[in-house]
Amino acid sequence: MRIIIAASLIFLFWFVLSGHTELLMILLGIASTLLTAFLSRRMNVIDHESYPFHLGLRLLRYYVFLGKEILIANIDVVKRIIKPGSTISPQVFELPATQKTDLSKVIYANSITLTPGTVTLALEGEKVIVHALSKEGAMDLQTGRMAGKVPDPEEFH
Secondary structure, X not given: OHHHHHHHHHHHHHHHHXXXXXXXXXXXXXXXXXXXXXXXXXXOOOOOOOOOHHHHHHXXXXXXXXXXXXXXXXXXXXXXHHOOOOOOOOEEEEEEOOOXXXXXXXXXXXXXXXXXXXXXXXXXXXXXXXXXXXXXXHHHHHOOHHHHHOOOHHHHO
């Protein structure tokens, strides 16, 4: 079942990006999707952690949350760059990685890096080392708000 869902998502992604509606192009898209699904199954790369389908809705909500955070952080960074009298105060600090699975920890670390003004320097076991452009950015991450929003596959088993 997982391979059928993956193939459907791959084809949908191809179709949206390509925009082709000619029969030949759609048939070639289907053929390449089937080949990709076949090779993925044969190589055994589609497992329960490659894309946790049972987290679909939760991940969608998290992506909306992350998009909002990225937009807010973009505006904050622009203000700090444009504003005279630098309000930049670089910080390096550690955060606990309280997520239960490696996948969730990686999602959390990548989310920090995707948010302008913060970069994950290292993910070591149960901690994340982060560089923030400002004290306020560091304090926002230290509240644990983002960490609490990261979907964890363990919650659904």
